[in-house]
Amino acid sequence: MNDVGAELASHPFAAGLTQSQLDRLAAITSSIEVQAGTRLFEEDGQATSLWLIRTGQIALDLHVPGRDRLIVETLGPGDELGLSWLLPPARWKFGAVAQVDVSAFELSSAAVTGLCESDHELGYQLTWRLLGTAIGRLQAARIRILDLYAPPSPTAGSSS
Amino acid sequence: MTDCRYPVRYRISSRVEETHDTVTLTLEPADDPIAAFRPGQFTMLYSFGVGEIPISVSGLPGGPSLTHTIRSVGAVSASLCAARPGQVIGVRGPFGTTWDDADAAGRDLLLVAGGIGLAPLRPALLSALAQPARYRRIILLAGARSPAELVFAAEYDQWRERGAEVGITVDKADASWPGQVGVVTQLIGRANLDPAGTTALICGPEVMMRITARALTGAGLPSPSVWISLERNMQCGIAECGHCQLGPLLLCRDGPVVNFGVAEPLIAVREL
Amino acid sequence: MATAAEHPARYRLTAAGLEDLHRALASAGYRVIGPRVTRDAIVLGELKSASELPFGWGVSLSPGGYRLRKRDDPAAFGHSAGPGSWKQFLHPPREKLWSASRTADGMVLDAETDPEQPDKLAFLGVRPCDLRAIQIQDRVLGAGAGHQSAYARRRAAVFIVVVNCTEPGETCFCASMDTGPKSGPGYDLLLTELVTEADHSFIIEAGSQDGQEILSVLPVQAADAGSLERADSAVADAAGRMGRSMRTDDIHELLAASHHADRWEDVASRCLTCGNCTMACPTCFCTTVEDVSDFSGDHAERWQSWSSCFELDFSYLHGGPVRSSGVSRYRQWLTHKLGTWHDQFGSSGCVGCGRCIVWCPVGIDLTEEVAALRAERDVAAEFEDTE
Numbered sequence: 001m002n003d004v005g006a007e008l009a010s011h012p013f014a015a016g017l018t019q020s021q022l023d024r025l026a027a028i029t030s031s032i033e034v035q036a037g038t039r040l041f042e043e044d045g046q047a048t049s050l051w052l053i054r055t056g057q058i059a060l061d062l063h064v065p066g067r068d069r070l071i072v073e074t075l076g077p078g079d080e081l082g083l084s085w086l087l088p089p090a091r092w093k094f095g096a097v098a099q100v101d102v103s104a105f106e107l108s109s110a111a112v113t114g115l116c117e118s119d120h121e122l123g124y125q126l127t128w129r130l131l132g133t134a135i136g137r138l139q140a141a142r143i144r145i146l147d148l149y150a151p152p153s154p155t156a157g158s159s160s
Numbered sequence: 161m162t163d164c165r166y167p168v169r170y171r172i173s174s175r176v177e178e179t180h181d182t183v184t185l186t187l188e189p190a191d192d193p194i195a196a197f198r199p200g201q202f203t204m205l206y207s208f209g210v211g212e213i214p215i216s217v218s219g220l221p222g223g224p225s226l227t228h229t230i231r232s233v234g235a236v237s238a239s240l241c242a243a244r245p246g247q248v249i250g251v252r253g254p255f256g257t258t259w260d261d262a263d264a265a266g267r268d269l270l271l272v273a274g275g276i277g278l279a280p281l282r283p284a285l286l287s288a289l290a291q292p293a294r295y296r297r298i299i300l301l302a303g304a305r306s307p308a309e310l311v312f313a314a315e316y317d318q319w320r321e322r323g324a325e326v327g328i329t330v331d332k333a334d335a336s337w338p339g340q341v342g343v344v345t346q347l348i349g350r351a352n353l354d355p356a357g358t359t360a361l362i363c364g365p366e367v368m369m370r371i372t373a374r375a376l377t378g379a380g381l382p383s384p385s386v387w388i389s390l391e392r393n394m395q396c397g398i399a400e401c402g403h404c405q406l407g408p409l410l411l412c413r414d415g416p417v418v419n420f421g422v423a424e425p426l427i428a429v430r431e432l
Numbered sequence: 433m434a435t436a437a438e439h440p441a442r443y444r445l446t447a448a449g450l451e452d453l454h455r456a457l458a459s460a461g462y463r464v465i466g467p468r469v470t471r472d473a474i475v476l477g478e479l480k481s482a483s484e485l486p487f488g489w490g491v492s493l494s495p496g497g498y499r500l501r502k503r504d505d506p507a508a509f510g511h512s513a514g515p516g517s518w519k520q521f522l523h524p525p526r527e528k529l530w531s532a533s534r535t536a537d538g539m540v541l542d543a544e545t546d547p548e549q550p551d552k553l554a555f556l557g558v559r560p561c562d563l564r565a566i567q568i569q570d571r572v573l574g575a576g577a578g579h580q581s582a583y584a585r586r587r588a589a590v591f592i593v594v595v596n597c598t599e600p601g602e603t604c605f606c607a608s609m610d611t612g613p614k615s616g617p618g619y620d621l622l623l624t625e626l627v628t629e630a631d632h633s634f635i636i637e638a639g640s641q642d643g644q645e646i647l648s649v650l651p652v653q654a655a656d657a658g659s660l661e662r663a664d665s666a667v668a669d670a671a672g673r674m675g676r677s678m679r680t681d682d683i684h685e686l687l688a689a690s691h692h693a694d695r696w697e698d699v700a701s702r703c704l705t706c707g708n709c710t711m712a713c714p715t716c717f718c719t720t721v722e723d724v725s726d727f728s729g730d731h732a733e734r735w736q737s738w739s740s741c742f743e744l745d746f747s748y749l750h751g752g753p754v755r756s757s758g759v760s761r762y763r764q765w766l767t768h769k770l771g772t773w774h775d776q777f778g779s780s781g782c783v784g785c786g787r788c789i790v791w792c793p794v795g796i797d798l799t800e801e802v803a804a805l806r807a808e809r810d811v812a813a814e815f816e817d818t819e
Contacts, residue, residue, distance in 0.1 A: 057340070059335070059341065061335060067334065068334035068335045068336050069334060069335035070332070070333075070334050070335075071332075071333045071334060071335060071337060071341040072341070073341050073342050074329075074339075074340045074341045074342060076340070076350055077350065078349070078350065099338055136346075140342060140343040140345065140346055143343050143345075143368075143371060144331045144332075144342075144343050146367065147305070147331070148274065148275070148364075148365045148367050148368050149274060149275035149276075149303070149304060149305040149309065149331065149364075149365065149368075150305065151181065151231065151233050152233055152750040152751035153751055165529065165530075165581070166530055166541060167530075167532075167541065169538065169539065169540065169541075171537070171538070190538075206723075208532065208534060208538060208539040208725075208732055209534070209723070209725035209729060209732040210723065211723045212721070212723065233750070246537055247537060247538050248535070248537050248538020248539055249538060249539075250532075250539065391749065392747065392749055392754065393746070393747050393748050393749050393754070395719075395720065395721045396719075396721065399572075399776075400572065400573055400581075400717070400719070401718060401719045401720070401721065401736075401739070402717065402718030402719070402739070402741065403718070403720075403739075403746060403747065405764070405768065405772070405776075407688075407767075407772055408688075408771075408772040408775030408776060409775075410776055429691045429692075430760075431754060431755045431756065431757060431759075431760035432691065432754075432755075432760070432764075
């Protein structure tokens with residue numbers, strides 16, 4: 001646990017937490033290694049974990065009949081994986097697979113929720129970080145929807 | 161020195177299909193060559209009987225040949241993309257300001273490219289890789305629509321071997337793509353930039369440049385450390401036809417490379 | 433005949449002497465261009481003799497209004513703000529830039545028959561504001577990107593006879609723009625018209641070697657002190673009788689900060705984006721390039737023609753115009769003419785000739801628009817101060 005606490009302290013997610021908050025978080029965190037190709041969860045599975053990625057790359061994906069899986073987004077060092085447990089019915093919206101060997105911190109969503117309910121100050125800190133992540137991904141997704149690299153649509157008078 | 165009003169004949173010596181709609185042409189002068197270009201500058205390429213469009217030079221400066229990467233989006237560009245080796249086209253230029261104005265000597269050089277915006281940045285990257293001692297880190301972050309639409313993809317590993325940190329991401333991909341999926345600004349956080357010591361050059365669609373520049377200034381880079389490449393309707397190239405104005409700037413003369421400190425208030429005004 | 437060596441630099445030429453001036457210019461190889469009455473307006477055209485000048489004609493000017501009127505004196509230059517300006521001769525509405533022919537492997541540029549030797553033109557009756565307009569266009573078009581442009585060649589072959597202004601029009605504001613009513617340097621010959629019941633003559637002086645050579649063959653007399661005094665005070669007095677005025681000391685900053693002003697919506701609700709102002713303006717220089725080929729496909733030409741920032745396609749980029757709304761296009765024209773022209777070319781683009789006011793079909797007056805923008809800014813500043 002002490003090992004985890006020391007390592008957790010250097011993860012961007014933990015930046016700004018007090019030592020005692022860090023200790024309480026570390027108490028529900030474990031360190032994991034995942035081999036390349038390992039599927040962390042399936043679309044529509046029970047969403048029960050939060051991961052803080054340390055090294056490697058994980059792809060969020062969707063399977064489509066007759067086609068290769070679509071990659072929704074890739075996440076890397078410093079990123080959080082797994083937000084679907086925050087909203088009922090707590091099921092994964094996408095699947096997640098390690099594209100290379102990955103090391104990460106793993107927390108059970110039940111433990112995180114319990115910690116937030118018993119320690120509102122720490123709960124506020126954790127929720128604020130998750131909200132920031134969600135907003136950042138929302139903004140990025142909105143930009144991707146604009147399809148800015150698409151060719152300009154032809155209009156009358158187009159000559160170049 | 162050639163008169164920039166008249167197209168100079170250049171012969172296509174090679175043609176590479178970068179993507180389904182983008183072609184790189186290498187040109188050799190058929191007459192006296194135009195003046196030497198510098199990274200970031202553009203020429204007006206003329207397709208006989210069809211018309212003329214501004215295209216940034218996408219190759220390494222030095223030597224008489226010119227390299228241009230052209231996306232087929234209209235009559236003239238389609239005609240140029242269909243041209244074959246041996247064919248002669250017209251070239252006027254070079255015109256405009258250059259990435260060299262962003263003097264990054266002794267600093268981290270960050271290039272952020274969106275889509276075909278990588279083409280005008282490539283001369284700056286190749287020049288930097290040719291004299292790496294001049295810079296600390298050389299970082300390229302490039303975004304594209306999909307893996308099939310990445311330009312110069314065959315060169316990314318060479319660039320890495322020559323000392324550039326290269327981060328590539330695409331907006332959409334399927335599982336056959338092992339790389340990153342996401343918008344290019346998401347790579348900025350992972351690049352561990354030194355905000356005070358980084359000079360950034362950005363090129364891509366204007367909205368992408370605006371968003372990326374703000375992401376960089378949000379990460380602590382001062383506006384004057386950021387440079388973008390702007391585009392407007394371009395016709396004469398010699399500041400006489402008036403079309404390329406953006407507020408006080410004539411982009412054929414005061415651009416296309418513009419410091420973000422100057423450009424920011426201008427591109428923020430709708431319909432300026 | 434008087435010669436420069438024997439007499440002071442300023443002379444007197446009778447109105448009849450204008451014919452000698454015309455003849456001298458024609459003999460020197462110039463085609464003389466000047467104002468002439470045609471139907472309803474005084475327009476610039478080739479003069480076959482000085483008698484074609486609009487003696488006794490004046491104009492009544494107002495926003496969106498221009499009427500010829502008969503004067504009660506025979507003044508030849510008692511009018512202003514005609515629909516055309518001298519730019520149509522130096523910077524023609526349409527010209528071929530080059531042509532090319534198809535070859536087996538591509539193309540070859542057709543050799544120019546010779547760098548077009550332009551006609552020698554003499555401009556007779558240039559107002560001081562219009563001389564400044566020519567000089568402003570020289571700055572934009574004459575630089576030539578390192579090579580002598582067609583504009584520069586035409587400009588070098590022009591002889592300019594300026595006529596000082598003694599009777600500003602209702603829409604004139606050259607005094608505000610510091611371009612008149614007295615001419616600055618740059619003329620070959622300078623005239624000041626003097627009309628009384630008894631006499632119609634001109635004070636004439638040379639401003640260049642070419643001017644001196646023409647002047648030396650004219651039937652001039654020494655100008656008496658009284659005539660000189662009357663001429664000079666007529667010009668000086670004209671500065672106080674301008675029909676309009678425009679404050680310019682703060683105009684660059686005012687317009688640079690005006691992008692979001694409410695006034696633009698107001699003027700855009702009136703503006704037809706017809707572009708008359710840009711056609712009539714003596715400094716507007718924008719052009720559009722057009723590549724054309726013939727039916728065989730073997731011959732291509734590039735033509736350049738006058739263009740206007742009011743055209744919807746003027747700012748076309750990647751699928752549509754950058755400046756689509758009337759608001760943005762009017763704003764572009766005004767902020768460029770009076771503001772960013774300074775950034776781009778080192779001076780104002782406006783000479784105060786008033787043509788844009790006269791020839792606007794809905795009578796938009798840029799002096800009024802600038803005053804309104806300033807008032808809006810001042811009100812907003814006052815409001816901020818009191819918060």
